Amino acid sequence: MKLYSTLDKKVKEIEPIKKGQISIYSCGPTVYFRMQIGNIRAYVNWDILHRALLYLGYDVKRVMNLTDVGHMTSDDDFGSDFGEDRMDKQAQKEGLQPLDIANKYINAVLDDFRALNILAPNGEIIPEDLNHKGVQEYGFTRATEYVEEMIEIIKKIEENGYTYETKQALYFDVTKIKDYTIFTGQNLNEKEVGVREEVGVDPEKRNPADFVLWMKRYGKYENHIMNWESPWGNGFPGWHIECSTMGTSLLGERFDIHTGGVDHIPVHHTNERAQNIGAFGHSVVKYWVHNEWVVNKDESKLSKSKGNAPYLPNIVKLGFDPMDVRYFLLSKNYRTRIQFSIEALEGARNAREALVRRLRELGDTKGNVIPEYIERFKKELENNLNMSGVLALINELLKEDFPKEDILATILDFDKVLALDLEEAITKKEPMEFPSEVEALLEKRMLAKKEKNYEEADRIRGQVEEMGYKLLDTPEGQKLEQV
Ligand SMILES: [Zn+2]
Numbered sequence: 001m002k003l004y005s006t007l008d009k010k011v012k013e014i015e016p017i018k019k020g021q022i023s024i025y026s027c028g029p030t031v032y033f034r035m036q037i038g039n040i041r042a043y044v045n046w047d048i049l050h051r052a053l054l055y056l057g058y059d060v061k062r063v064m065n066l067t068d069v070g071h072m073t074s075d076d077d078f079g080s081d082f083g084e085d086r087m088d089k090q091a092q093k094e095g096l097q098p099l100d101i102a103n104k105y106i107n108a109v110l111d112d113f114r115a116l117n118i119l120a121p122n123g124e125i126i127p128e129d130l131n132h133k134g135v136q137e138y139g140f141t142r143a144t145e146y147v148e149e150m151i152e153i154i155k156k157i158e159e160n161g162y163t164y165e166t167k168q169a170l171y172f173d174v175t176k177i178k179d180y181t182i183f184t185g186q187n188l189n190e191k192e193v194g195v196r197e198e199v200g201v202d203p204e205k206r207n208p209a210d211f212v213l214w215m216k217r218y219g220k221y222e223n224h225i226m227n228w229e230s231p232w233g234n235g236f237p238g239w240h241i242e243c244s245t246m247g248t249s250l251l252g253e254r255f256d257i258h259t260g261g262v263d264h265i266p267v268h269h270t271n272e273r274a275q276n277i278g279a280f281g282h283s284v285v286k287y288w289v290h291n292e293w294v295v296n297k298d299e300s301k302l303s304k305s306k307g308n309a310p311y312l313p314n315i316v317k318l319g320f321d322p323m324d325v326r327y328f329l330l331s332k333n334y335r336t337r338i339q340f341s342i343e344a345l346e347g348a349r350n351a352r353e354a355l356v357r358r359l360r361e362l363g364d365t366k367g368n369v370i371p372e373y374i375e376r377f378k379k380e381l382e383n384n385l386n387m388s389g390v391l392a393l394i395n396e397l398l399k400e401d402f403p404k405e406d407i408l409a410t411i412l413d414f415d416k417v418l419a420l421d422l423e424e425a426i427t428k429k430e431p432m433e434f435p436s437e438v439e440a441l442l443e444k445r446m447l448a449k450k451e452k453n454y455e456e457a458d459r460i461r462g463q464v465e466e467m468g469y470k471l472l473d474t475p476e477g478q479k480l481e482q483v
Contacts, residue, residue: 001056002384003049003257004335006183006265006288011384014287016256021059023255024050025247025285026121027264028064028140031105032090032098035112036309037325037340038294038302039261044326045291045334045385046259047118051417052381054123062121062139063250065243066109068102069143069226069236088225098226099144106132106140112312115322117419141250143242147228150237150245153279154213154230162278163213166204170214170232175207177274183265183288211271212238240271248276248284258285262292291334297341315345323420324349330387330418356425358398359408364427367405369413373397377414390414434480438467442478 001022005012016022026046029035035043053060091098112118114126121139130138136145154170157163162176174180174188181187188209201220216235217227227234247255260269269288276284293301302309315325328348332338373393380389394414397407415422434442441460448456464471470481 001053001058001382003287003289004384006290012287014256016058017254017286020057021061022053022257023251024060024062024257024259025243025251025255026062026064027243027258027260027268028066029105029109030067031102031109033105033304034108034311036302036304036311037315037329038309040112040116040312040325041294041329041338042259042261042291043113043118044116044329047116047419048330048334048385048387048417049257049259049289050119050123051419052385055417056378056381060123061251061255062123063141063246064121064139065141065143065246066102066106066135067143067239067242068099068106069147069239069242091225102142102144103132106135106142110135115312115316116326117323117421141246143237143246144226146242146245146249147237149249150241151214151228151230153245153248153275154232154237154241156280157213157275157278160278160281162274164206165232166202167216168202168204168218169212169216169235171205171210172213172271172274172278173206174209174211174274177277180209180274181270183270183273186266211240211267213241213275214238240268240275243268243272244275244279244284247272248280253280254282254284254286256285257287257289259289259291262290265290289334292337294329294338294340297339299337299339302340318342320345320349321352323425324352327352327420331391333385333387335384352420355394356422359411359422360426362404362408364408367403367407367409369410370397370402370406373410374413381417390418434469435467438464438469438480442480446478 001014002011003014004010014022024046026042029039029043050060050062088098091101094101094104096104110126110130110132113120114128118126120126120130122137124138126138136142154163157172158170162173163170164173165171188207214230214232214235214237215221215224216233217224218233218235221235224236227236247258258269258272273283273285273288276282295301296308312322312325316322324345325348328345329338331348331351338344376393377390380386380393383389394411397410400407412423441464445457445460445464448454448460461471464480465483468483470483472479472481
């Protein structure tokens with residue numbers, strides 16, 4: 001398997017630490033809001049990776065965190081340790097406790113994952129009845145359940161001499177890591193510009209890029225709702241320490257792949273890497289991989305605040321199937337930006353429906369997979385998850401001369417990775433189509449009934465029945481059956 005390694009700045013052959021096994025840590029959702037389509041992309045893309053590795057025969061160990069601690073870091077490229085606690089803010093807005101907010105939005109994440117056929121981190125299908133109560137069994141980890149472990153790791157970082165303490169917080173001193181900005185190649189002075197605004201919030205903070213490991217319940221955060229005891233006083237952990245902790249607690253001091261969005265690179269992953277070195281004296285993650293953004297037509301990032309970033313249920317309300325969304329998000333490689341628009345989504349729907357129609361024509365008898373095509377499919381997956389290659393391969397196979405049922409069986413086998421519910425889609429009966437004259441008569445009859453012109457309605461019924469249909473009036477409206 002080859003993937004694009006962000007640190008190596010190139011596509012690289014993945015050499016697992018343990019033969020045959022791949023360990024993956026995926027930065028998961030922050031659960032005080034509903035994910036929009038730009039957030040969802042990461043989970044579809046990395047689900048493809050997860051399924052591809054399973055298909056290729058790897059034993060996959062995967063963890064995904066759920067950030068249910070209200071962290072201070074803002075979404076901008078530089079991050080700020082002194083922003084608002086949005087978990088607290090959302091809790092106040094909705095009149096709920098922070099943990100209730102977290103549970104509510106964990107359930108929403110599970111709904112979206114289920115609808116989009118995203119596997120749980122443990123590789124299982126997310127059951128219908130799974131909610132926030134049982135997520136741990138499925139490989140999701142909640143930050144609030146790892147605070148003790150976070151404190152242990154912070155202690156290690158402190159013992160190794162990477163921290164300093166102020167009245168407000170315990171900080172990580174980024175100047176102690178020689179290649180701190182290795183991801184971006186920025187020098188610290190450049191970074192300084194971005195975080196300048198927050199300097200002064202804590203007059204004792206030494207370097208603008210230093211970040212909080214433990215925030216004390218002091219000053220601005222005196223009344224912070226979520227808080228824990230620690231060697232540095234009552235307070236709460238910084239955001240980045242959560243991922244360093246859960247990754248190493250569950251996958252070990254060295255693991256293979258860490259996934260996230262490109263927006264995590266300059267701060268979150270830069271800091272996570274620094275913490276790992278601070279705690280363990282070496283890099284923990286072998287390959288960092290990042291997915292690109294979903295953008296508007298003008299290439300600007302989708303943004304919730306600008307109202308151009310819909311949630312999955314909004315999209316479904318417009319008449320799209322969640323599988324249209326999955327198709328849309330998987331049809332491009334994770335390294336490519338995807339332009340989002342309703343027209344683009346319609347394009348994905350048309351493509352998916354056309355594929356389903358073609359497969360339906362192949363019949364429904366079970367055939368045998370075509371080994372040559374299975375091999376070629378694996379090659380495309382191994383080639384940095386070349387999804388456009390996979391879609392082209394399907395089109396090529398559909399034109400081949402093999403027995404129809406073998407072509408069908410082969411494409412349904414590909415669907416173990418694509419997870420577009422193709423088998424279900426081809427066996428589902430399409431709504432019956434009627435000639436346009438009949439449709440027109442039904443329309444006329446509906447109007448006649450509205451106007452209480454029952455004579456006219458009965459006359460039209462007669463006409464329809466003469467054409468060979470049985471007309472039923474049901475609570476949902478008129479229904480036709482072919483006689
Ligand atoms: Zn993370």
